[in-house]
Amino acid sequence: SYVVTxxxxxxxxxxxxxxxxxxxxxxxxxxxxWYQQKPGQAPVLVVYEDSDRPSGIPERFSGSNSxxxxxxxxxxxxxxxxxxxYCQVWDSNNDHVVFGGGTKLTVL
Amino acid sequence: EVQLLESGGGLVQPGGSLRLxxxxxxxxxxxxxxxWVRQAPGKGLEWVSSxxxxxxxxxxxxxxxGRFTISRxxxxxxLYLQMNNLRAEDTALYYCAKASPGGWLRLSxxxxxxxxxxxxxx
Numbered sequence: 001s002y003v004v005t006x007x008x009x010x011x012x013x014x015x016x017x018x019x020x021x022x023x024x025x026x027x028x029x030x031x032x033x034w035y036q037q038k039p040g041q042a043p044v045l046v047v048y049e050d051s052d053r054p055s056g057i058p059e060r061f062s063g064s065n066s067x068x069x070x071x072x073x074x075x076x077x078x079x080x081x082x083x084x085x086y087c088q089v090w091d092s093n094n095d096h097v098v099f100g101g102g103t104k105l106t107v108l
Numbered sequence: 109e110v111q112l113l114e115s116g117g118g119l120v121q122p123g124g125s126l127r128l129x130x131x132x133x134x135x136x137x138x139x140x141x142x143x144w145v146r147q148a149p150g151k152g153l154e155w156v157s158s159x160x161x162x163x164x165x166x167x168x169x170x171x172x173x174g175r176f177t178i179s180r181x182x183x184x185x186x187l188y189l190q191m192n193n194l195r196a197e198d199t200a201l202y203y204c205a206k207a208s209p210g211g212w213l214r215l216s217x218x219x220x221x222x223x224x225x226x227x228x229x230x
Binding site for chain 1: 203213217222
């Protein structure tokens with residue numbers, strides 16, 4: 001089955017740029033979606049179809065996808081961005097949804 | 109306003125059964141694919157199952173195939189998950205999620221409920 005890999009943790013200072021990666025075999029050929037989950041809360045979709053933002057999501061959140069790596073970029077990071085972030089794709093070979101293991105973003 | 113309200117969770121013994129429900133409002137339920145996603149305590153998100161708009165097509169994770177059945181009643185705006193032969197490893201918070209517009213290849217989840225907790229223990 002298709003596997004997507006995320007780093008367990010990323011740390012960044014406030015005001016800097018955070019980049020969270022999601023690796024997978026030819027993931028550039030798939031649509032990648034990103035979710036933010038804060039403690040005790042349900043996940044929130046922050047980027048869909050590689051680089052689109054749902055309404056209400058700040059422009060500071062952006063996405064890209066090419067080759068074997070998709071990336072969620074958070075510009076001008078704020079303390080409130082501290083959360084777990086998950087990437088997600090559709091595995092068309094097995095008709096399954098696949099989530100990455102999640103990345104804990106720490107704002108120092 | 110889109111609302112998804114899960115119910116039916118609780119404590120069940122290994123080998124037991126539960127049926128989860130998700131009452132949807134604020135959108136045309138019959139027009140969207142719906143899904144269940146779970147999260148074990150302290151762990152990441154795990155997809156469980158998805159069902160298309162008519163209920164005629166569904167997919168499930170290998171870990172639950174043959175034990176869990178997803179269904180929907182568009183007349184009642186409700187999504188269900190029938191869980192049989194439950195195991196300790198099924199212990200998790202179960203979320204109901206609405207799919208964004210688009211087909212299976214672009215499937216993402218734009219709204220989530222707050223979840224219902226299932227605990228499998230003797």
